[in-house]
Amino acid sequence: MCHLALLSLLAPAAYVTAAEAAFRRLDSAFAPPGTLFHQPAKRHALSSLREALHKGTAEAVLLTREPATDTAMQQWTGTFTLPTEHHQPAADSSSGREQYNWLQAWYPVLLSESADRGRAHAVRVLGSSFCVWHDGNAWRCYVDRCPHRLAPLSEGIVDKYQHTITCAYHGWAFGGPDGKCLDIPQAKNTNVKFATKNKRACAQAVPCQVRQGLVWIWLDLSPEGLALANVTEPAVVPxxxxxxxxxxxxxxxxMFYMRDMPYGCEALLENAIDPSHVPVTHHNALTLQGARMSRTTTKPLDMVLKERDVSMREGFTTIVRSGGSKAFDSYTVSFMPPGRLMYRTQKGDRINYSIFYCVPQEPGRSRFFLRAASTLPQPYDWLPQWVRHTWETAFLNQDMVFPHEQERHLLNLKAAMESDSPHEATVDRLYYMPAAADVPIRAVRRWLQRFSYPGVIPNFININPVLKGSSALGPAERSRERLLTAWDSHTKYCPYCRGAYRNLTLIKYFAIGVALLSSSSSFAAIMLRRVGMSGTLALSAALGGLLARWLHVFTRRFVYEDFSHQLNQEDYILAANRLRNL
Known part of the structure; x- marks a missing residue:
């Protein structure tokens, strides 16, 4: 009987020696004295591994003549992991500047108060999958794969009473901040204690903490990275x-809000840090300090960098010196890596914050967090969270198509320019940005180009040199219903909106029932010549029908709502025409 060991690696050719060392460790661990791997198979596997590693990926299969013994399994307690540097983009050899390490940072992944604590959550950051769950006492995070057969732990069962998560594939149970294995149902009684103590039986734990209403995770799981996590603060706002x-x-x-966006984090950063598009794209959709943001009332923004240049650790801050809908005592827009954007306005004693966290999930996908806070009560604070969420969802839908298409055009043009002049393929050459309002966009793209060369956020996919242009993103989404979906991107994650959708749907069906019952009763009253009663019942039927119709239209906002810039700006077009005709 042969024992099969599968080793899958994603690594550059520099790790061939390390991989071969791992094979030698496997050889000594799995093969008892006098039993060796099939030498031809071993030589073939090492040869295939070396060749595949030079191409970027490897899968190698090793065979033994006999199954591994318990003694051999006890010897093999280590896990072969590649250095984390392969996640990083190539250094900018032309400038020699230090590159930002995207793994050595805290990323928000869930809203701590509103996320469902009764189930596990699958989250993706930088192309990697993680399982985030609440054990009844605290939030935990593991790499989203069971050590048994690599099934996703996020499909598992959370037991808040036993403080465990159980893999739904074979029932292995894990718990605690270290991912300790607590049960293996298939193991014999005499072997359970030994098997669960083996390091290979544990889930791979990921540092996790809760700060300012968000669940944060840390990605660098090397010993040096874990030590750094203990002394590194998340990008919170003190x-x-x-x-x-x-x-x-x-x-x-x-207000706390979370939504998955159908475009990459670079495009999300660029869109969210651009206040000048608000009065155009979101015409009449936003009121700021009592003044409505619209094309007719808003002046051009005069923006400058607070410091002379961008900083790798601190990012940058831009100051709005004039423009906008109304003057503030101060108005700043800032960026701090890995993805915090912050709008801070002050007028008198009122300080308003709009804080955005942009989390890179994978090429063409990102997660967006919003926190709106003020030192003084706002006029709309009394509104329920779900009402404010439906407004925010509709607000984001208004410019959803622009970054989704824009990032594909940018990558394609950049790839075409790189083939002719690699060093000139910068956003400054591809965009034409003559206005002072473009300062924050220039700054965020300059930061990416300088500290995340060649201007993209790295992950498992877009560092592959075979993928060029927008091919890593896939084709643009042509279905507006899928592009602007509110259910899949927000409602299914939000208990406020799910509850409102359920309750309003029940009220809608009740109104339909009232309308049907009243109309049939009204008809019966007419037949019995009770005119007064028939009029009252007819009115009740009409009101029930109108309420049901309104609720049907409104509840669609929790699922999908389209938006037309043409219809939204008809008032501006008519006003402009009247001015021209004077």
Whole structure:
């Protein structure tokens, strides 16, 4: 009987020696004295591995003449992992500047208060999959694969009473901050204790913490990375921990929102840090300090960098010196890596924050978090969270198609330019940005080009040199219903919106029932010549029908709602024509 060991690696050719060392460790661990791997198979596997590693990926199969013994299994307790540097883009050899390490950072993945604690959540960051769950006491995060057969743990069963997550494939149970294996149903009674103590039986734990309403995870799982996680702060906003903000948060006046976006994190950063598109794209959709943002009332923004240049660790801050819908005492827009954008406005004692966290999931996909906070009550604070969420979803739908298409055009043009002049393929050459309002876009693209060369956020897919242009993103989504979906991108994650959708749907069906019953009763009253009663019942039927119709239209916002810029800006077009005709 042969024992099959599968080793799958994603690595450059520099790791061939390390991989061969791993094979030698496997040889000594799995083969008892006097039993060796099939030498021809071993030589073939090593040869295939060396060849495949030079191409970027490898899968090698080793065979033994006999199954591994328990003694041999006890010897093999290590896990062969590749260095984390292969996630990083190539260094900018022309400048020699230090590159930002995207793995050595905290990323928000869930809203800590509203995320469902009764089930596991599958999240993706930088192309990697993680399982985030609540054990009844604290949030935990593991790499999303069971050590038994690599099934996704995010499909598992959470037991908040036993503080465990159980793999739904074979029932292995794990728990604690270290991913300790607590049960293996298939193991014999005499072997369970030994088997669960083996390091290979444990889930791979990921550092996890809760700060300012968000669940954060750390990606660098090397010993050096784990040590760094203990001394590195997430990109939180210290001012939000001050009493004025804590008071309004305790009163439920802060809004938290999360949505998955159908475009990459680079495009999300660029779109979210651009305040100049708001009065055009979101015409009449936003009120700022009592003034409605529209094309007719908003002046051009005069924006400058606060510092002379961008910083790898601190990012940058831009100052709005003039423009906008109304003057502020101060108005700044800032970026801090790996993905925090912050709008801060102040007028008198009122300080408003709009904080965005942009999380790279994979090419063409990102997760967006919003926290809106103020030191003083806002007029709309009394609205339920689900009402504010439906408005935010509709607001984001208004410009959804632009970054989705834009990033594909950018990558294709950049790939074409790189084939002719690699060093000139920068966003400054591809975009034409003559206005001061374009300063934050230039700054964020300059930061990416300088510290995340060649201007993209790395992950398992887009560092592959075979993939050029927008091929890593796939074709653009042509179905507006899938592109602007509210259910798959937000509602299914949000308990406020799911609850509102369920309750309003029940009310809609009740209104339909009232309308049908009243109309049939009205007809019966007419037949019995009770005119007064028939009129009342007819009115009840009409009101029930109108309510049901309104609820049907409104609840569609939780699923899908289209948007037309042409229809939204008819008032501006008519006003402009009237001015021209004067």
């Amino acid at each position: 001012e939000l921990d001050e009493p004025a903000f804590k008071k309004t948060e305790a009163e439920g006046r802060h």
